Amino acid sequence: MRGAHCWTDHRLVVIKLNLRLPRPCRSERAKHIRLNFERLQDTNTRAKYAETLSTALQPLDLKSGEINTVWESLSSHVLDTAKFTSTLGLKVRKLEDWFDDNDRVLTDAIDKHRRLLKQHSRTHQSGNVEELRHSDLELRKLTRQAKDKWWQEKTSDAVAR
Structure with missing residues (x-):
């Protein structure tokens, strides 16, 4: 019994809490680049892409140097040409709308x-x-x-x- 009146005082409660929050899951892999290869089905676009790619690859010296550095420069030129030119571009992922604006x-x-x-x-x-x-x-x-x-x-x- 505590205090002058029985069971009237509050009891102090002490808790030790060990809280561990998980770290957010983040992928350590690089994101995949999705190029719009469907545009290559058009012959004019395919010819234009081949022309821009050949002009981008002309200054490269592919016969000298280590194979890894040559591959890195070649792949970066091909990806940059595909991404940043108006011929291919990146693939846009768009969900279809169920709402018709003309309704x-x-x-x-x-x-x-x-x-x-x-x-x-x-x-x-x-x-x-x-x-x-x-x-x-x-x-x-x-x-x-x-x-x-x-x-x-x-x-x-x-x-x-």
Whole structure:
């Protein structure tokens, strides 16, 4: 029993905590360079790339020196020519959009919802809340339909291949 009144004082608790946080996992490898080789299927692009590559490789002396240094200079010239010229360039990884900018019904619903949001933020009237909720539900329904349609087209294209 502690103090004048039984069990009224607080008890001091001491904890020793040994906290170890893991280091973030980072790859030590260099990132792979992805070149846009699909452009080489065009004969004009292929000829232009061959011409720029031959002009870039002319000043190199490939017959003298150690094999590793020659390889490093050759590979760096080839990669730089592919990356920084307008012929090939880097491959851009772009995800396909399920939203079609030309879908008039969906863009009208988005515009209406944005207009109602602005109006509601200015006035804060209770009548606008119900209309805003209805617009939100309608917009969600339309976007879900558009997304489902996109997925169905995507799967039918994959099956057709």
